Amino acid sequence: MDNATRSERSRNAALEAAIAIIARDGPGRLTLDAIARESGLSKGGVMHQFRTKEAVLKALLERQMAHFEEFSIRYMAKVSGTSANPNLATQLATIREAATSPNSAALALVAAMVENPDLMALPRELEMKRMAAIKEEAADPDLAMLRWAGALGLLLSSLFGMSPLSKDEHQRLFARLLDDAQWTGLGQPATTRTKSAAKSTAKSGTPSAAKAPTPRKRA
Missing domain, CATH: 1.10.357 (Tetracycline Repressor; domain 2)
Structure with missing residues (x-):
């Protein structure tokens, strides 16, 4: 196995381990040490691929x-x-x-x-x-x-x-x-529906306001 292939496998193993940790323990438990334990890589092997936790998250x-x-x-x-x-x-x-x-x-x-x-x-x-x-x-x-x-x-x-x-x-x-x-x-713009509703109301007419009662005159 050449170095490029070995490096790619290590990188993928680290990322898979990171996902497993996040899914099982939550993102707060994601550390380079945890990735090394989960993946079986050495801490140095993980750091060769990713110098920081942020780099792991960005790559993931x-x-x-x-x-x-x-x-x-x-x-x-x-x-x-x-x-x-x-x-x-x-x-x-x-x-x-x-x-x-x-x-x-x-x-x-x-x-x-x-x-x-x-x-x-x-x-x-x-x-x-x-x-x-x-x-x-x-x-x-x-x-x-x-x-x-x-x-x-x-x-x-x-x-x-x-x-x-x-x-x-x-x-x-x-x-x-x-x-x-x-x-x-529902597949028409809201403005079109509003205009259609307004046109329909205008055509049918709106009920007139009730006439206020006239005060009764005193006898």
């Missing part, structure tokens, strides 16, 4: 983001010719994948958020680009964002142990979020 976050970016690319290729909202569909499916995958990118996100909020700039910039693409294709951008936010809420509530929903309920709700047919009737 980047690796998990790359993994789900590959998933997104494959899913986009599959739905681009059939979906009216391929960017939204891809994002919803990717969030669902993160929610159902063990040791998912969500663990890396939480660890980074807890230990160094500045690291969140990496996924935030990517999400801003994705959101712009979702709004661009949507007939009703607000509705598209609500569907995206609903999926993200399912992911985060499950991740933090706050969700009372069963696994089947989660999957059913994700399926509904992904199904454009469930949202077709």
Whole structure:
């Protein structure tokens, strides 16, 4: 085995150990010593790959983001010719994948958020680009964002142990979020719905205010 291959295996072993520690013990227990124990590498071997805990978190976050970016690319290729909202569909499916995958990118996100909020700039910039693409294709951008936010809420509530929903309920709700047919009737901008409602009211007329009673004259 050459040095490059050996180094890559050590790097991957350290990152897998980091995810295992975060999932089992929480991000607060992630240290270089803990990674060495979990992975079977020496402390020096871990430090050869990562000089600091922050470097581990950054590499872990980047690796998990790359993994789900590959998933997104494959899913986009599959739905681009059939979906009216391929960017939204891809994002919803990717969030669902993160929610159902063990040791998912969500663990890396939480660890980074807890230990160094500045690291969140990496996924935030990517999400801003994705959101712009979702709004661009949507007939009703607000509705598209609500569907995206609903999926993200399912992911985060499950991740933090706050969700009372069963696994089947989660999957059913994700399926509904992904199904454009469930949202077709709402698929128009809010301003258009408001104008339509106003036009309908004007056409039918509004009930006139009740006439105030006239005071009775004294005899």
